[in-house]
Amino acid sequence: MLTKLLRGKELNIDRENFIWNLIAGGVNASESIVMMMVITRLIGTASSGILNIAFAVGNLLMNIGKFGVRNYQVTDAKRKYSFETYYSLRILSVAMMLVAALINFGIKVGTGEYEMGKALVVLFICLIYCIESYEDVYLGKYQQEGRLDIASKIFIIRWIMTMLVFVVVSLITKNLVISTLAALITTLVFEIILIYTSKKIFDLKKISFTTDGLKSLIKQCFALFISMFATFYVTNAPKYAIDKYMDETTQGYFGYIAMAVFVIELLNNFLYQPQMVALSEEWSSRNIKALNHRAARQYLLIAAITVVCLGGAYLIGPEALTIIFGDDVTPYRKELCVIVLAGGALAYVGYTSVLLTIMRKQKFLLYGMIFISLLALIGFGRAVQSGGMMGVSVYYLIIMVILVIYNVICINLFIHKVKNESEVDHPSDSNVNS
Numbered sequence: 001m002l003t004k005l006l007r008g009k010e011l012n013i014d015r016e017n018f019i020w021n022l023i024a025g026g027v028n029a030s031e032s033i034v035m036m037m038v039i040t041r042l043i044g045t046a047s048s049g050i051l052n053i054a055f056a057v058g059n060l061l062m063n064i065g066k067f068g069v070r071n072y073q074v075t076d077a078k079r080k081y082s083f084e085t086y087y088s089l090r091i092l093s094v095a096m097m098l099v100a101a102l103i104n105f106g107i108k109v110g111t112g113e114y115e116m117g118k119a120l121v122v123l124f125i126c127l128i129y130c131i132e133s134y135e136d137v138y139l140g141k142y143q144q145e146g147r148l149d150i151a152s153k154i155f156i157i158r159w160i161m162t163m164l165v166f167v168v169v170s171l172i173t174k175n176l177v178i179s180t181l182a183a184l185i186t187t188l189v190f191e192i193i194l195i196y197t198s199k200k201i202f203d204l205k206k207i208s209f210t211t212d213g214l215k216s217l218i219k220q221c222f223a224l225f226i227s228m229f230a231t232f233y234v235t236n237a238p239k240y241a242i243d244k245y246m247d248e249t250t251q252g253y254f255g256y257i258a259m260a261v262f263v264i265e266l267l268n269n270f271l272y273q274p275q276m277v278a279l280s281e282e283w284s285s286r287n288i289k290a291l292n293h294r295a296a297r298q299y300l301l302i303a304a305i306t307v308v309c310l311g312g313a314y315l316i317g318p319e320a321l322t323i324i325f326g327d328d329v330t331p332y333r334k335e336l337c338v339i340v341l342a343g344g345a346l347a348y349v350g351y352t353s354v355l356l357t358i359m360r361k362q363k364f365l366l367y368g369m370i371f372i373s374l375l376a377l378i379g380f381g382r383a384v385q386s387g388g389m390m391g392v393s394v395y396y397l398i399i400m401v402i403l404v405i406y407n408v409i410c411i412n413l414f415i416h417k418v419k420n421e422s423e424v425d426h427p428s429d430s431n432v433n434s
Contacts (some may be wrong), residue, residue, distance in 0.1 A: 065133025068224030306344030
């Protein structure tokens with residue numbers, strides 16, 4: 001039954017890939033919204049603030065678990081590395097993520113910065129993302145084989161069941177710690193079932209740890225890992241600053257308006273995921289015209305999504321968030337609009353980062369992110385102290401725009417270089433005959 005559901009209709013795979021990936025994007029964009037909405041109404045804004053920072057920490061540490069490998073794995077058109085090599089790297093990276101989550105837990109409790117309940121919520125959310133990071137190497141394999149639909153279904157089923165159990169347990173216990181623990185157990189159970197079932201579809205038998213090509217793959221993906229980690233650090237830096245200098249209630253309100261950032265970026269992410277294999281092939285074959293056309297369409301799509309979201313944010317955004325979360329968000333209309341613009345900029349950052357990955361120019365991603373991370377480290381504390389939520393929102397928009405400009409300049413320079421090389425290797429007939 002489950003195997004049949006995952007396998008689906010194989011007559012039109014492209015259509016299936018698009019539809020299921022779009023649904024997965026919606027689930028991914030809504031997971032934190034649903035859980036925070038439930039907690040706000042049942043327990044209060046301060047508890048929602050705790051869950052908000054837990055998602056921020058979990059998403060940051062998940063970049064250790066994923067190690068920036070997914071995009072590289074999916075676009076490995078020539079199968080330079082075996083699945084066992086990708087799998088072996090993921091085992092190492094998930095282990096590092098687990099250690100980091102435990103260290104964070106020990107520090108927060110040991111220093112007294114977090115009380116035990118808050119620290120446990122953060123730890124449980126981090127463990128959920130540990131499981132997701134392990135799952136991701138299989139989803140990358142399935143996408144690489146042209147079955148993004150199966151990868152999407154696994155993600156959808158696991159997260160829907162996780163959210164459902166979280167909501168039910170929250171209604172019964174009204175206890176955030178117990179609810180997140182129940183969500184963790186649910187994620188683990190469904191992860192085991194879904195991966196076991198899907199492996200049979202792809203005839204993936206026992207996979208053993210290997211060192212073949214491991215060192216080389218780590219070297220190839222290290223810059224991606226650092227740049228992705230830095231991207232998520234910068235993305236969540238406003239929350240860390242608020243966590244340090246303001247209270248959990250303010251964190252809750254910022255969490256409400258910050259949803260716009262992740263909704264836009266995640267929708268963009270799941271819209272371009274089906275293109276990645278085609279983009280990789282176009283770059284490998286140096287079909288620059290097709291690649292430029294595909295990228296231009298995505299640029300316009302991001303702009304359209306951002307404009308629509310900005311209009312909605314200004315007209316009904318705070319009122320809608322007030323209805324959803326049950327707290328009055330109307331005083332933060334301007335902050336919400338600035339955050340929406342920042343979300344659009346983040347979507348451009350995500351897509352241009354994929355293009356640079358396909359071009360195998362990961363080190364340039366690293367240079368840009370190191371610079372932006374320094375700006376975040378230096379500026380967000382001052383921004384939140386001097387301007388509160390508006391100050392942190394504006395500063396976030398500024399550094400995202402700087403990063404977009406840097407990435408676009410790099411992409412255009414590399415494309416221009418390839419065009420020049422092509423002209424040298426294949427001169428026009430007029431040049432040959434002259």
